[in-house]
Amino acid sequence: MACCACAGPGGGDEGRAPGAPTGVTAEAGSATSVHVMWNAVPAVSGYEVYRGPTKVADVPASAHMLDVTRLAPSTTYVFTVRARDAEGRLGPRSPRVRATTPAAVAADRTAPTRPGGTVGRAAGSRAAQLSWSASTDDREVVSYDVYQGGTKIHSVGGDQTATVVTGLRPGTRYSFTVRARDAADNLSPAGAPVRLTTAAGADEGQDTAPAEFRVTARRADGAYYLDLAWVPPRVDGVVTEYQIQVDGRPATSLVWGGTPPRDRASYSFYVGQDTGAGHRVRLRARLPDGTWGAFSAERTVTTGTGRG
Structure with missing residues (x-):
């Protein structure tokens, strides 16, 4: 909720x-x-x-x-x-x-194989998308560690072979590598480095924007409501907060309680009793690094006419 x-x-x-x-x-x-x-x-x-x-x-x-x-x-x-x-x-x-934690494996001294096929690209000025092919291990790959230069910045589960790194600086060159880890804490060699440069300037990074944004006007109990639906941005972490902007001004903040949706999100809010009132609506997410992502596409909707 x-x-x-x-x-x-x-x-x-x-x-x-x-x-x-x-x-x-x-x-x-x-x-x-x-x-x-x-x-x-x-x-x-x-x-x-x-x-x-x-x-x-x-x-x-x-x-x-x-x-x-x-x-x-x-x-x-x-x-x-x-x-x-x-x-x-x-x-x-x-x-x-x-x-x-998984079970310990006795006398396991064999590290997983090096992650292969590591690729990446800048997602605007503040994020990067990384992916790699799965490592193998004589027992099981438990996790993958992501490094920025020589510093570990994140870890994902052993069944995950892609992630998005956020909180980067515009116009900056980065180098990322990935290593696999097994239950005995054996680390693989680093995969091939991915070098990329984030976009310069004030680019907000459109890959951090909510996708497939739609707005519908609905009448209930003598008033109009806007029904919003979107796909949360695919970022490294969990998005729990959105800012909704109506007619060019912040209208409200939406903070998820419980488990935030990852595949499809929706929200409704009151906009008044006037029929034929036009509105411009868009929203953006607060990213896991505390910064705001890019705005979604802006949609227009008129009360009493349905879809936006």
């Missing part, structure tokens, strides 16, 4: 603790590690990551991921994240997420 508010979930208002991080995910990286990710909270100084009731790490504001290590195989863990502002105020815990 979605809830609507005029202000986003951000943090750091003067005198107020930051909000709870959204889009928290946890994925087993090996038999003894779990990769935890969350959406960035604006205007904070850092994050605290918890395993159950125990804090396991402090994370700087510039990061929104952590590898939790020294875990037990074949065990389910619960993780939460809290944001902290510059005054030291801690926000509430995020929703809990669970991850189960």
Whole structure:
């Protein structure tokens, strides 16, 4: 279910603790590690990551991921994240997420094969799309680690061979590599590097825009409502917030509670009682790195006439 508010979930208002991080995910990286990710909270100084009731790490504001290590195989863990502002105020815990580590493999010293066929392209000025062919292992590939230069920036499950990296800078050259990991924490050699340059200037990156956006006007109980439908942008993480703009002005923010939709999203809101009123509507997503993505295509709709 979605809830609507005029202000986003951000943090750091003067005198107020930051909000709870959204889009928290946890994925087993090996038999003894779990990769935890969350959406960035604006205007904070850092994050605290918890395993159950125990804090396991402090994370700087510039990061929104952590590898939790020294875990037990074949065990389910619960993780939460809290944001902290510059005054030291801690926000509430995020929703809990669970991850189960796979069983340990005795005497496994064989690393997976190198990921092959790595390709990538810039998606506008702030994102890059990467894909690769699956590695093989004598037991099982549990995860893939994505590196920017020599720094690990993300991890995805062993059944996933593509991702989108966001939070990049316009007009900047990047190099990415991918390594496979098995349950015993054996790492493959890095796949061939992918070098790309993001678009220059103020390009927002159209691949970060919601796709297939449609608007329909509907009359109910003597008033008109706009029914919106779209496909969320395919980004690296979970999109939990959208800004809806009507007639060139922000109309409302939409914040998803529970599990946000990944394949098709919809939302309805009240626009008044006047028949024949025309409106221009578009929306954009707040990306997992805390920045706004590109706007969707703008649609026009007139109350009393149906589709936009």
